[in-house]
Amino acid sequence: MGGLDSENITYLRSVANNSEPIRSQVEDRLTLFFEQADSSGNPCGRRLYLFFAGHGLVPPPPDTSGCALVMADARATLLRGLLGFRAADAMRMTGLFHEVMLVMDCCAEVSGQSELACFLPRYGDPTLAARPFTHIQAAQWGASTAERMLDDPFDSSAPRLWQGVLTNALLRGLTTAADASGVVTAASLKQFLEATEVGGPKIEHSNGAANDVMSFGAAVGLTVDIALSGTATRFQIREGNNFSVVIPPRAVAPVRLAPGQYLFDALDPQGTVTRSVPVSVREGGTHVQL
Numbered sequence: 702m703g704g705l706d707s708e709n710i711t712y713l714r715s716v717a718n719n720s721e722p723i724r725s726q727v728e729d730r731l732t733l734f735f736e737q738a739d740s741s742g743n744p745c746g747r748r749l750y751l752f753f754a755g756h757g758l759v760p761p762p763p764d765t766s767g768c769a770l771v772m773a774d775a776r777a778t779l780l781r782g783l784l785g786f787r788a789a790d791a792m793r794m795t796g797l798f799h800e801v802m803l804v805m806d807c808c809a810e811v812s813g814q815s816e817l818a819c820f821l822p823r824y825g826d827p828t829l830a831a832r833p834f835t836h837i838q839a840a841q842w843g844a845s846t847a848e849r850m851l852d853d854p855f856d857s858s859a860p861r862l863w864q865g866v867l868t869n870a871l872l873r874g875l876t877t878a879a880d881a882s883g884v885v886t887a888a889s890l891k892q893f894l895e896a897t898e899v900g901g902p903k904i905e906h907s908n909g910a911a912n913d914v915m916s917f918g919a920a921v922g923l924t925v926d927i928a929l930s931g932t933a934t935r936f937q938i939r940e941g942n943n944f945s946v947v948i949p950p951r952a953v954a955p956v957r958l959a960p961g962q963y964l965f966d967a968l969d970p971q972g973t974v975t976r977s978v979p980v981s982v983r984e985g986g987t988h989v990q991l
Contacts, residue, residue, distance in 0.1 A: 715773045751788060753783070753803075758780060794829070809841060838904075854869050925989060936968060
């Protein structure tokens with residue numbers, strides 16, 4: 702996923718009978734980027750991904766902008782949380798990374814007695830041009846989200862898994878939610894997530910001052926199985942709006958397609974179209990009989 706070097710990934714999670722991670726552990730890990738930049742004099746990288754999943758809460762009014770991840774040292778009488786948007790903004794305004802992506806798969810319910818914060822160095826450079834960012838929050842202010850038993854986001858034939866609803870949709874979108882050029886961008890990902898049943902996520906993105914499109918690479922497409930019958934020996938697939946051929950004549954299935962509307966043509970041995978079936982490809986595991 703994303704071609705990330707495993708050495709550049711830090712994974713902090715709670716385990717049974719262990720009151721970690723706490724907020725300072727996450728802050729300390731992010732602060733290392735400040736120290737790395739100071740020693741090298743160079744930015745730390747092109748993009749920083751921040752992914753927070755678990756119980757979530759938001760401050761009471763009038764501050765309704767931030768969502769926080771409840772940390773492992775929270776107590777019923779004092780809910781300690783890390784404000785994800787504050788962490789992302791602090792990292793983005795420093796210029797340590799050209800782009801910042803924040804994902805918070807957690808509720809955004811109004812809390813009781815809470816201490817929500819993020820203490821990172823505030824070294825924002827007032828001369829720094831605005832940088833691209835994408836912020837994805839599972840729920841709007843005051844709302845909850847959920848986990849469910851869902852299909853594997855990469856292989857619909859694999860056993861179902863308990864997953865965060867947003868995370869499942871996000872992983873599907875990062876591999877399939879292409880724009881017209883076949884590339885997954887922040888804008889196409891936003892459109893995909895808002896069209897799925899994930900409870901009305903809050904999504905913000907910007908291309909920055911230089912209007913750099915935040916790209917996640919080419920879409921791998923959705924798997925479509927095709928079964929041939931009768932005199933059909935091959936098939937071809939055409940785009941559903943302009944009828945241009947996107948998959949030339951072939952006999953081997955399955956194929957992978959970006960989400961969209963298509964015409965599936967059955968071809969006889971002479972290459973004549975004997976029938977056409979319109980198909981809306983929206984999720985994996987689509988089966989077409991020709």
